[in-house]
Amino acid sequence: MAQILVVDDSATVRNEVGDFLKKNDLDVVLAVDGRDGLAKLKSDSAIKLVISDVNMPNMDGLTMAEKIRSELGNSNVNIIMLTTENSPMMKERGKAAGIKGWIVKPFKGDAVLATFKKLVA
Amino acid sequence: MLNSLIFFVAGFLLCGLLQQLRIRKLQQRLTGMVDIAQAKALEQDLQNVMRDMQQKIEQHELLLEQEKLMNQEQLSQLQEEHEQLIQSLSERNADSNAVAVENCERAADTIARLMGLIKTFERWHDDMGVLIKHNREMRVKNDEFALIVNQVIIVALNASIEAARAGEHGRGFAVVAAEVRSLAQRAEKLSKSYRSNLHESDLITTTTFQDLQAGGKMIVGAVIGLNLVNDKTKEALTV
Amino acid sequence: MISPHAQEGFDLLLIRSLKASLPSALEHSEIGITSDVAGLVEQEAVVLTVSSYLFRLMVMIHFKQDATTMAYMAGMHEAGTEGHDKQVFLDAIAEYGNLFCGILNRELGNYFPHIGMSTPNFLDGHCLSYIQMLNCSHIQHFAVDVDGSPLFHVSLCVSAYDDLDFEVAEDEASASTGELELF
Numbered sequence: 010m011a012q013i014l015v016v017d018d019s020a021t022v023r024n025e026v027g028d029f030l031k032k033n034d035l036d037v038v039l040a041v042d043g044r045d046g047l048a049k050l051k052s053d054s055a056i057k058l059v060i061s062d063v064n065m066p067n068m069d070g071l072t073m074a075e076k077i078r079s080e081l082g083n084s085n086v087n088i089i090m091l092t093t094e095n096s097p098m099m100k101e102r103g104k105a106a107g108i109k110g111w112i113v114k115p116f117k118g119d120a121v122l123a124t125f126k127k128l129v130a
Numbered sequence: 131m132l133n134s135l136i137f138f139v140a141g142f143l144l145c146g147l148l149q150q151l152r153i154r155k156l157q158q159r160l161t162g163m164v165d166i167a168q169a170k171a172l173e174q175d176l177q178n179v180m181r182d183m184q185q186k187i188e189q190h191e192l193l194l195e196q197e198k199l200m201n202q203e204q205l206s207q208l209q210e211e212h213e214q215l216i217q218s219l220s221e222r223n224a225d226s227n228a229v230a231v232e233n234c235e236r237a238a239d240t241i242a243r244l245m246g247l248i249k250t251f252e253r254w255h256d257d258m259g260v261l262i263k264h265n266r267e268m269r270v271k272n273d274e275f276a277l278i279v280n281q282v283i284i285v286a287l288n289a290s291i292e293a294a295r296a297g298e299h300g301r302g303f304a305v306v307a308a309e310v311r312s313l314a315q316r317a318e319k320l321s322k323s324y325r326s327n328l329h330e331s332d333l334i335t336t337t338t339f340q341d342l343q344a345g346g347k348m349i350v351g352a353v354i355g356l357n358l359v360n361d362k363t364k365e366a367l368t369v
Numbered sequence: 370m371i372s373p374h375a376q377e378g379f380d381l382l383l384i385r386s387l388k389a390s391l392p393s394a395l396e397h398s399e400i401g402i403t404s405d406v407a408g409l410v411e412q413e414a415v416v417l418t419v420s421s422y423l424f425r426l427m428v429m430i431h432f433k434q435d436a437t438t439m440a441y442m443a444g445m446h447e448a449g450t451e452g453h454d455k456q457v458f459l460d461a462i463a464e465y466g467n468l469f470c471g472i473l474n475r476e477l478g479n480y481f482p483h484i485g486m487s488t489p490n491f492l493d494g495h496c497l498s499y500i501q502m503l504n505c506s507h508i509q510h511f512a513v514d515v516d517g518s519p520l521f522h523v524s525l526c527v528s529a530y531d532d533l534d535f536e537v538a539e540d541e542a543s544a545s546t547g548e549l550e551l552f
Contacts, residue, residue, distance in 0.1 A: 018488070020457070021464040064347075064467075064488055066255075089549065093471020093486075096478060098355040103552075105358075110551045113475075114468055117547030124549055326495065333496035337503060340418030340487035341425050347485030348420055 012036050012053060013129060016046035016061035016070065017091070022116070026060060026091070029118040035129065043068025043076075051081055057129040063092035063099065071099065074106040087128045091116060227367055234364040241357045251346035258339040265335055269328050276321040279314050286311035371424075371506045371527060372534040379426070380509055381537050382476045383525055387513065390469035395441060399514040406510050409522055412494040415462055417470040418487040419477060423531050427503065428473070429524040430466050431494060434458065438521065463489040480535045497524065504528050 013035055015026050027037045038053065040046035042065040050056055059077070061070040068076075074088050088108040095113050103111065109128065112121065286307050293304035371379075384400050391398060412431045419426045432438055439458050466489040474486040500508060507527040512519040 019464040019467065020460045064486065066488065093468060093474065095475050096351065098351050098358070100550075100552075101358050102354050108552065110549050112549050113546045114471065115546060120547050121549045124551070326498075329493055329495040330499040330502060332492055333499050334502055336416060336490050336492055336496075337418060337427055340416065340427070340490065341420050343487040344418045344420035344485040345422075345425075348422065348483050349485075351485060352483045 012038065012056040012058075013125070014038050014040060014046060014049055014053075014056045014059045014061075016040040016043070016059065016065070016073065018042050018062065018065040022062065022091075022114075026116055026118075029116075030125070033118075033122055033126075035125070042066055043070060043073035046073050047076055047081065050077060050083070050086065056086060058125065059086055059088045060091050060125075061088065063090055063094050071102050071106065074103060074108050078107055089128075231364060231367050234360055234367065237360045238357070238364070241353060241360060244353045245350075245357075247353065248346075248350055251342065251350070254342050254346070255339075258335070258342060261335055262339060265328060265331055269325070269332075272321055272324050272328065276318070276325070279317045279321055282314040283311060283318065286314055370532045371529050372532070374536050375533045376507045376509075376527075378480075378535055378537040379507060379525065379527055380511075382473060383428070383509075383511065383523070386469055386473040386476060387511070387523065389472050390465065391513070392441060395513070395515060395520070398520065401512060401514070403510050403512040403519075403522070405512070406497070406522065406524070409497055409510075409524075410494045414492045414494055414496070415466040415489050416492050417466050417489050419470065419474050419484060420487075421477070421481045421484045423481065424527055424529045424533055426477075426528075427526045428466075428470060429492070429497065429526075430462070430469070431497075431522040431524070432462055433521075441520065459491065463491070480537075500524070500526055 013030055015023055015030070015037060016039075017023050017026070018041055023039045023041075027039055030037045038049055038056070040049045043061075044067045046059065046061060047068070050059065059074075061073060063070040070090055070092065074090075077083050077086065077088065084107065088103075088106075089110040089112060090103055090108060091112045091114060093114050100111055110124075289307035290304055290311065293300035293307055296303065380402065387400050409431045412433050414429045414431045416427060416429050419428075434455070470486055470489075474484060478484050503526055505526040506529045507525070509525045511523045511525070513521050513523070
């Protein structure tokens with residue numbers, strides 16, 4: 010069973026994405042903000058993919074991605090941002106932090122499921 | 131006899147013909163031959179012309195040689211000047227390149243410090259959060275206060291009723307009850323007014339809080355963009 | 370000072386963002402400018418802010434916590450929000466606000482390169498009465514009608530720090546959403 014971490018301050022999004030992934034036989038753990046996401050990733054080494062919002066209180070998604078690489082020293086886990094933002098500057102910052110991809114909300118599960126499965130294989 | 135005669139005449143005629151042919155050939159040769167003197171003169175002329183031309187060619191060669199030498203001198207002079215120019219340009223370029231790289235590094239330093247702004251925004255965010263929480267608590271307290279005031283009004287009303295029932299003995303008490311009621315009504319008005327103040331305060335606090343959040347993101351985004359541009363410039367300069 | 374073109378531009382971008390963010394069930398809804406806002410103080414609202422160094426823009430989404438609105442909110446997400454849990458409903462409205470404002474933020478980003486957005490907060494409808502305190506140069510109210518009657522309202526309030534003028538292109542081209550862009 011592969012592990013996916015979903016990070017978003019909105020319960021609606023956490024449940025929407027989480028339920029969709031669970032329905033497709035993927036094991037999911039949820040976090041409410043960047044700090045929570047870091048903690049959950051640190052404690053579970055089986056997580057292969059992180060899907061995260063950008064705008065969150067207590068640590069935004071891009072800062073979390075940077076800290077995953079620097080503080081946790083984890084350069085293997087794939088990180089994909091799921092956000093309303095689309096600015097090239099944010100994407101550049103994400104690329105510099107080694108994120109794998111970017112999805113502009115709203116979440117359309119069927120369009121991305123195949124790629125997600127590949128990223129946790 | 132006749133035959134021999136005919137042969138003799140034929141042979142004579144043939145010789146004659148042959149002689150004619152020879153004479154004609156000689157004449158042709160003669161006309162083909164130039165006058166030896168003329169020929170000699172022509173030969174002399176030709177030799178003179180050739181000598182002149184030879185001289186002229188030698189002169190030209192000399193001139194060419196001189197020009198070639200001059201050109202070579204000029205060329206080597208130009209080359210020298212060019213090399214000096216390139217030398218001084220590349221020195222200047224190296225200097226300005228070094229200055230540019232130094233400026234990039236100084237900019238990177240300043241930008242790194244600006245990133246410290248993030249801490250300031252987080253601090254403002256927390257401060258505003260405290261303010262909003264404070265407002266919420268005030269609203270809760272005010273609502274509680276309003277309830278208490280309502281209770282006081284009811285109690286004062288009941289007290290007036292009791293005082294009236296007590297007749298003469300209750301008159302002092304009735305006055306106090308009336309005053310309490312009047313005070314409670316003023317408190318009620320204040321509480322209502324305070325509630326609308328809280329709405330106003332809520333609006334201003336929340337929008338300010340959000341402005342700080344959104345503005346902070348805008349500034350951090352701009353600074354990160356600047357950082358990326360600076361990094362790319364430094365890369366291009368140190369290639 | 371916000372120029373008339375800029376004011377129209379803000380209104381147009383807001384309507385475009387509303388249309389793009391509404392759930393599929395509300396595709397054929399009518400969105401228009403309204404001045405009938407008397408009843409809005411009785412409702413609740415979700416507010417969001419978009420800030421640039423040239424202006425600050427605030428949107429208030431007024432909603433009623435009734436069954437109709439809840440039903441529409443439930444149709445908005447793939448997983449579907451079952452039940453009429455108040456917290457779930459509020460969270461769904463907040464996320465809708467986030468989505469709608471996110472689209473508006475992206476649209477505005479085409480004209481103003483440095484721009485940022487806040488997270489959503491809830492306010493009592495009575496706060497609308499004090500909107501003048503925000504020094505807005507442009508205030509506009511919009512109604513989202515479904516089957517002839519308003520389902521919810523949106524208020525727009527823009528404060529300018531400098532003279533603003535921009536022209537919005539008429540084309541409806543907006544970024545595609547939901548696709549994964551791999552790096």
